[in-house]
Amino acid sequence: MFNRLYRQFSNDIGIDLGTANTLVYLRGRGIVINEPSVVALNTKTNRVVAVGMEAKNMMGRTPSHIRIVRPLVEGVISDYEVTEEMLSYLINKANDADKKLFRPRVVIGIPVGITNVEMRAVYDAAKSAGAREVYIVEEPMAAAIGVQMPIHDPVGSMIIDIGGGTTDIAVIALSGIVRAKSLKIAGDRLTQDIISYMRDEFKMLIGEKTAEHIKITVGSALPDEIPEEISIKGRDLVTGLPREAIITDVDIREAMYASISQLVDAIREVLETTPPEVLADIMQKGMMLAGGGALIRNLPQLLESQLKVPVTIVDDPLTAVARGTGIILENVNLYKDVLVENTDDISFR
Numbered sequence: 001m002f003n004r005l006y007r008q009f010s011n012d013i014g015i016d017l018g019t020a021n022t023l024v025y026l027r028g029r030g031i032v033i034n035e036p037s038v039v040a041l042n043t044k045t046n047r048v049v050a051v052g053m054e055a056k057n058m059m060g061r062t063p064s065h066i067r068i069v070r071p072l073v074e075g076v077i078s079d080y081e082v083t084e085e086m087l088s089y090l091i092n093k094a095n096d097a098d099k100k101l102f103r104p105r106v107v108i109g110i111p112v113g114i115t116n117v118e119m120r121a122v123y124d125a126a127k128s129a130g131a132r133e134v135y136i137v138e139e140p141m142a143a144a145i146g147v148q149m150p151i152h153d154p155v156g157s158m159i160i161d162i163g164g165g166t167t168d169i170a171v172i173a174l175s176g177i178v179r180a181k182s183l184k185i186a187g188d189r190l191t192q193d194i195i196s197y198m199r200d201e202f203k204m205l206i207g208e209k210t211a212e213h214i215k216i217t218v219g220s221a222l223p224d225e226i227p228e229e230i231s232i233k234g235r236d237l238v239t240g241l242p243r244e245a246i247i248t249d250v251d252i253r254e255a256m257y258a259s260i261s262q263l264v265d266a267i268r269e270v271l272e273t274t275p276p277e278v279l280a281d282i283m284q285k286g287m288m289l290a291g292g293g294a295l296i297r298n299l300p301q302l303l304e305s306q307l308k309v310p311v312t313i314v315d316d317p318l319t320a321v322a323r324g325t326g327i328i329l330e331n332v333n334l335y336k337d338v339l340v341e342n343t344d345d346i347s348f349r
């Protein structure tokens with residue numbers, strides 16, 4: 001009796017703990033939080049001052065006692081305590097969205113190939129942030145579920161999740177990951193490439209926000225019929241004074257070329273080691289792109305021409321993982337086999 005009452009008053013959440021963005025899916029409600037994975041800390045009190053967009057807006061403008069931290073660097077928890085603080089902030093915020101939420105069950109997506117120690121850190125952070133039970137799923141698996149790929153079938157599917165810190169490449173069949181690779185070349189690297197290019201070729205210093213804006217507005221993997229250009233402001237490295245410059249899509253392709261080639265090579269390596277039957281399925285069905293990096297203009301066309309496999313961008317690529325965690329929450333029994341660990345296994349390891 002008490003149990004049933006308790007269940008009614010508890011609710012469950014799915015968390016996509018991304019390197020760039022963290023999303024929270026509340027059971028029965030959908031995505032209720034979608035914020036940058038950024039935390040502002042007061043270094044005097046060691047307390048969290050702001051999380052998400054509010055913290056991101058403080059970047060570059062903080063007084064000395066406030067430090068801006070991205071708790072996940074390259075897909076790995078760089079700061080355990082901050083991650084825990086962020087998770088507990090998010091769980092509380094989801095709680096505000098639904099007053100009945102109390103010690104929720106939590107499904108969390110993690111990058112493929114993280115170590116047991118790192119996985120344990122995610123698990124512990126969620127537990128101490130107030131989760132009653134913690135289920136862990138690999139992000140590409142969650143993304144595949146989120147976009148309704150037939151993951152349980154004896155047919156191979158391929159998904160490539162290009163996030164901020166990591167690109168996760170996975171071949172899935174029969175509820176399991178057949179082949180996978182995670183590399184630290186993703187959206188953040190492309191943004192850094194643009195900063196370096198501007199410094200080397202234009203002798204100009206630009207900030208991360210500007211570089212990301214350039215990437216999103218004029219960046220592309222292959223030329224378009226209509227050329228793109230943008231006027232940007234930065235600091236002239238010679239005079240130290242502000243300066244404006246016109247940047248074109250050709251510049252940005254050149255800036256991103258090396259990293260995008262590495263991405264293509266990594267996908268090729270996964271294809272080369274995929275068993276032939278599964279490869280045949282992928283050749284027929286194509287590969288799916290998810291994550292913010294899937295939106296790089298003409299990336300599908302580039303991949304198709306280099307790899308000779310059809311490529312499709314999933315619907316709403318930035319929310320695929322979060323939607324997947326939501327689907328898992330709502331059908332835990334159906335998806336038990338795709339979870340990496342459950343509470344009992346992990347706590348006795």
Ligand code: ADP
Pocket residue numbers: 017018019020021022162163164165166186187188212215216290291292293294295296297317318
């Ligand atoms: P993560 O899962 O690591 O948090 P996301 O899937 O949220 O990452 O993707 C964030 C990355 O996607 C960032 O590097 C961002 O710059 C990039 N991104 C977002 N939109 C676009 C776009 N339209 N074109 C290119 N890159 C984009």
Ligand code: MG
Pocket residue numbers: 016018019139161163164291321
């Ligand atoms: Mg992600």
